[in-house]
Amino acid sequence: MRKRLTALLLTLCTVISAAGCSLLPEVNPAGSPGETDGNDGSAFTAGSGDTTIRILSGSENQELEDIVSDCADKAGVRIEMDYQGSVDIMRELQNGAEDYDAVWPASSMWLSLGDSQHLVKHSQSVSLTPVVFGIRQSLAEELGFTDGDVSVKDILTAISNGKMTFCMTSATQSNSGASAYVGFLYALLGKQEGLTSEDLQSDDLKTQIRELLSGVDRSSGSSDWLKDMFLNGNYDAMVNYECLVIDANEQLTAEGKEPLYVVYPYDGLSIADSPLGYVDHDDDQKEEAFLAFQEEIMSADSQSAIEATGRRITANGVSEENKDVFNADWGIDTERILSPIQMPEADVLMDALNIYQTEFKKPSLNIYCLDFSGSMTGEGEDQLKEAMSQILIQENAEKNLLQASEGEVNIAVLFDDEIVDVLQASDDSDAALEELYNEIAAAQPGGGTDIYTAAAEAYSLASGYDLSQYTPAVILMTDGQSVYNESVFEDALEAYDSDIPVFSITFGDADPSQLEDLAALTDARVFDGTKDLTEAFRSVKGYN
């Protein structure tokens, strides 16, 4: 009886106080609601309003940072941007995109594929840019690509005849890579439309596409980074957005180098429509702030500034004031009707992406250099072992499209101030990879740290393989506190005459400065393994 009375009273109390609350002024103790900063490591921040909009964006928008900054100021909104490939953005959306208030992938296809939870509202296309081939001008002329219509088949022939090497982004991470890949599939199948999952099983196709992808010098997880890699390297061609080829050309010509000629393959074109959409997590204040920011981005001034970066703002040509940006000498054709290929239906597309990862792309040669020095004891060691379980246990790897591809080689070099052990998975099977993980998990840290000797050892191991058949990568997993022994690695670089990238994933109480030097020497990158390991792995595997 008393219990029931208490319950009743409590209910009553709740009801009345709830009613009472609505009469009180809004209590807002610490700034605006939802202001919690779960994302202090954002790649780019701008503006200073009360409300923060966290945007997950394709890397191609990195070039728009000044414009974004302006718009954030005008709208009185604070913007935090993180960059990922569009396919990764799709996955983030599928998982609810809790850490983001907006998404800005390269193409709206990834929004509708990812929005299984119906979170996206107010999506608007910010700009348009086609995915094209940028080919060294003299080579494009030599290959006859500067006059008349060029087909994907023409380009593929040049690649398989060894006349042209090219780089593209990873089809399983980035929109430009996925679009180009679909174009290749159609061309090799001799189809124009209606790609099916059965088509993908064809042995002929498998042989041809593998041969083709063997011409991929290095692939990258995102389009903007691909452009940087292209500028630093010595490549013939890249598949990228027209706007990023324009950007690359501006830098190339400024350095007195040969620009790229833009080729629009009539049977392999796609258009990125750059949709900026709000991700609804039930926060009206954020929604308002988003709309204010979006209005600024879509304003005539911003649109014109965006066009000046080489992006198109309408399907019908470009404005007089920005005409010079779209330089016709580079093959850029703003009069041409952009008629894209048909993207396959959703299930077939997902099948195509899976098969790219597991069967089509060049197998990776992964050499993990694992820091088992004393400073890793505790947190660092735990994080490292956990990371290896994410990549080597295939059940985990599959969730993030990180599973081992056919013919993949996985080696682990355990080191402290010297090489402790070299372990290798006997083949690409799930069991062999798990066995490798178990051996790693059993190891214990101790001793000093020398990352240079470990990296040099990795180079020596890699030299035992025919590297033209693999995409090799050295992945250093360490806290980065090493003795300076750089000459050992420089000797190895020279001795093996290869440019295998040395990526680093940092753990524990990391000091990335030495790792950044190594990455810079080999055109690689350093990732923070404590923030988003999956992203780091996806990046490393995409980039290799």
Add this chain to the structure above:
Amino acid sequence: MKKRMIGLALLIVIMLVIGGIYMAIGRAPQIITVDGYVGGEKIELLEDEEVQAILEEDYGVKADYSRAGSLDMMTADMDGMDYLFPSSSIAEEYYEDLHGSPEQSEIVLNTPIVLYTHQAVLDAFDSQGLITSSGNSYYIDMTKLVELIRNDTSWADIGLPELYGNISVDTTDPARSNSGNMFAALLANVLNGGQTLTQENLQTILPQLQDIFGKLGYMETSSSDLFSQFLRMGIGAKPVIAGYESQLIEYAALYPDQYETMKDDIVMLYPTPTVWSTHVFIALDADGQVLLNGLLDEDIQRLAWEKHGFRTGNYTTVSESGSLNAQGVADTITQVTQVPSYDVMKEIIEQLQ
């Protein structure tokens, strides 16, 4: 024990104080907020400030929404939802099939399925004898169009070499969104000689329908996304799409400046025959019913036509098109076939998945 009694007594005192304040200030206006799933094509209507004002002032209701495809929403998580607002009677029957009778449901709006295209494509279709016109409105012969699609006729074959690939109509995914679903219904009827497809001929027509949809590749899941991509990405990207008549009327009414720049290029084609998309409002609870009543308000129905292009729930009403900013809108929709029954459509959806 005593302590607990004191605690309780304290609570009661607090309650009384709060209750007293509440009484003293008097009753605040009660506005209920309802949440539901809405097909993308009706979002502008719900976001319309005039519509919102009538709903709040006269009916005391504020409509929140999540966007979802008409069929998708039937299987979505309905926890905390007060209503569903899909765009076809099929979706409503689908609901009943899955969940039983709803609290209340009613046809609130109607709009026919149309095709949108560009002037150059209109000219090419016209040269093939597909087009007739009446007043300012254009009509396309669906039997002939379907024939061109089934024969793998390329755009180049009808004089448009600048467009890549074969003639096709972009549509939303018929398994997930209504405009695609209604377009599939229309194609099914056209393939069936212009008669509403029934169980009898279903097995003959299905393979032909699958063949047409098999050629379409990736399909958007929302008609509003498809329409904005159509407007945005030019003739090359989306030469022809299937959509609702309401979409152009609304766009021209809400964005007159943008419409002005493209109205010489954008063309609406009424398929002969066409089908109605009936926007049925499904109230899941009493709060949802309040919104339903509001939406049937005469002024809201008028706004729905003039600003958002929806004809009223009554099929036979003649809607004055003269006051609309959009070009080529017909006063009445006469050549209509009935959408196949739910059983037939269910099988079509399953087979197209």
